[in-house]
Amino acid sequence: MMELKEYYALLNVNVVDGYGGYPDANQYVKIRGNNIVEKGPMAEYHRDLEAQELDLKGLFLMPGLIDAHVHLAGGRGSGDYGDTEIMMEPKMVRAMRSVYESQKMLKRGITSARDISWNGLYLKRIFGEGILPGPRIVACGPGLARTGGHCDSYQLTEEYVKEQHFWAVLSDGNDECRKWVRRILREGADQIKFWASGGGNWPTDRITDTHYTPDEMKTICNEAHMIKGTMVCSHAETRETIRMSVEAGADTIEHGEELDEELAEKMAERGIILVPTLALLVNWYTAVAPIGEDAVKLIRPDAFLYRTIDDKTTAEEGKAYTQQVKDSFRLAREKGVKIALGSDTVYEPATEYGESSLLEFKELIRCGMSVREAIKAATLTAAEALGMSHRIGTVEAGKAADLLIMKKDPTTDADVLYRHENILWTIMNGRLTVDEGRFAF
Numbered sequence: 001m002m003e004l005k006e007y008y009a010l011l012n013v014n015v016v017d018g019y020g021g022y023p024d025a026n027q028y029v030k031i032r033g034n035n036i037v038e039k040g041p042m043a044e045y046h047r048d049l050e051a052q053e054l055d056l057k058g059l060f061l062m063p064g065l066i067d068a069h070v071h072l073a074g075g076r077g078s079g080d081y082g083d084t085e086i087m088m089e090p091k092m093v094r095a096m097r098s099v100y101e102s103q104k105m106l107k108r109g110i111t112s113a114r115d116i117s118w119n120g121l122y123l124k125r126i127f128g129e130g131i132l133p134g135p136r137i138v139a140c141g142p143g144l145a146r147t148g149g150h151c152d153s154y155q156l157t158e159e160y161v162k163e164q165h166f167w168a169v170l171s172d173g174n175d176e177c178r179k180w181v182r183r184i185l186r187e188g189a190d191q192i193k194f195w196a197s198g199g200g201n202w203p204t205d206r207i208t209d210t211h212y213t214p215d216e217m218k219t220i221c222n223e224a225h226m227i228k229g230t231m232v233c234s235h236a237e238t239r240e241t242i243r244m245s246v247e248a249g250a251d252t253i254e255h256g257e258e259l260d261e262e263l264a265e266k267m268a269e270r271g272i273i274l275v276p277t278l279a280l281l282v283n284w285y286t287a288v289a290p291i292g293e294d295a296v297k298l299i300r301p302d303a304f305l306y307r308t309i310d311d312k313t314t315a316e317e318g319k320a321y322t323q324q325v326k327d328s329f330r331l332a333r334e335k336g337v338k339i340a341l342g343s344d345t346v347y348e349p350a351t352e353y354g355e356s357s358l359l360e361f362k363e364l365i366r367c368g369m370s371v372r373e374a375i376k377a378a379t380l381t382a383a384e385a386l387g388m389s390h391r392i393g394t395v396e397a398g399k400a401a402d403l404l405i406m407k408k409d410p411t412t413d414a415d416v417l418y419r420h421e422n423i424l425w426t427i428m429n430g431r432l433t434v435d436e437g438r439f440a441f
């Protein structure tokens with residue numbers, strides 16, 4: 001097995017730096033301890049006898065991939081009631097499984113992830129200790145959802161949901177929102193997440209409804225921002241909730257499939273990042289929540305909402321929604337909104353860890369980005385969404401050495417990164433972590 005010393009120089013390598021360009025040929029990169037200390041063309045390389053030298057001629061070096069939206073839920077669920085099944089298992093089982101989920105992502109080249117779940121708060125610590133290989137976790141902890149909102153499984157009692165939910169806490173009114181933000185930060189969260197709109201899983205969780213008042217949203221954002229450097233991400237699927245989140249001070253918009261020109265311009269101007277989770281939304285009415293009778297049975301059981309019980313999503317409506325997702329994404333790109341890769345991987349087998357991140361990478365390209373732009377969305381811009389661009393996301397002196405050594409040029413087509421056998425080494429914090437698909441420690 002390959003061994004990397006404390007101080008080493010990678011020579012003759014083609015560097016994809018994370019800024020969205022083509023590879024710079026024939027470069028060297030020096031790494032000492034956790035960090036990149038020097039980078040430049042081979043013509044300027046000065047040998048340092050202390051440094052271990054490795055000739056990477058013909059290979060490509062790029063920043064590790066970053067997924068800005070995952071739930072390391074640790075559950076196993078599929079079909080109509082996946083989240084409910086997950087809550088039936090002990091938290092400890094979910095916590096342990098989330099290690100496997102994280103490691104599965106790392107094996108696909110994802111060296112950092114922003115997690116929305118309880119598990120992320122603790123995964124962050126154990127991977128940070130460097131004993132187990134795992135990605136860098138930027139933890140949101142559980143997000144804030146209203147009672148009846150995006151986590152509140154109606155099949156269970158409110159008390160059970162409060163005790164067992166894995167991606168959210170029920171929080172209503174300014175006082176509870178303030179308290180929950182403080183509690184979550186106390187547990188070690190880096191960011192705060194909330195659901196401005198519903199998420200489409202339960203009868204009282206329609207994506208078309210607004211879930212928090214402007215006041216509650218402002219409380220959440222202000223409270224988080226009081227602890228400097230804390231970013232806020234808002235799940236907002238309607239024009240109204242995107243607008244309210246932007247006004248409240250959210251730093252990233254999750255999904256955001258109903259942008260208009262004014263909103264896109266405002267987001268671009270303020271540097272608010274969009275995490276469009278395209279693969280999920282583009283396929284919503286074909287793979288996630290199929291239209292027709294089943295969908296009605298699934299999301300609107302008889303006990304709920306008689307006023308809408310006869311509503312059925314028609315094929316036309318499904319198609320129109322998919323088009324809206326694509327149009328909103330195109331508008332964001334046209335207006336120069338920063339876009340970060342986020343897969344919304346939530347539990348297996350419905351969504352597979354690692355695989356889903358790379359499917360999102362492909363979807364960004366299918367919906368109009370060049371491969372180089374998608375790489376930037378999965379490196380530099382995702383690092384910004386994590387609030388970590390001072391440390392990760394590009395290949396530059398002073399940054400952490402979270403790197404992929406690729407056998408092929410990743411900028412040529414989406415399949416190069418999609419196929420994990422193209423990754424020779426994954427280096428994290430300067431340390432060889434995955435060697436040809438196997439963990440190096």
Ligand SMILES: [Zn+2]
Nearest residue numbers: 069071116344
């Ligand atoms: Zn999500």
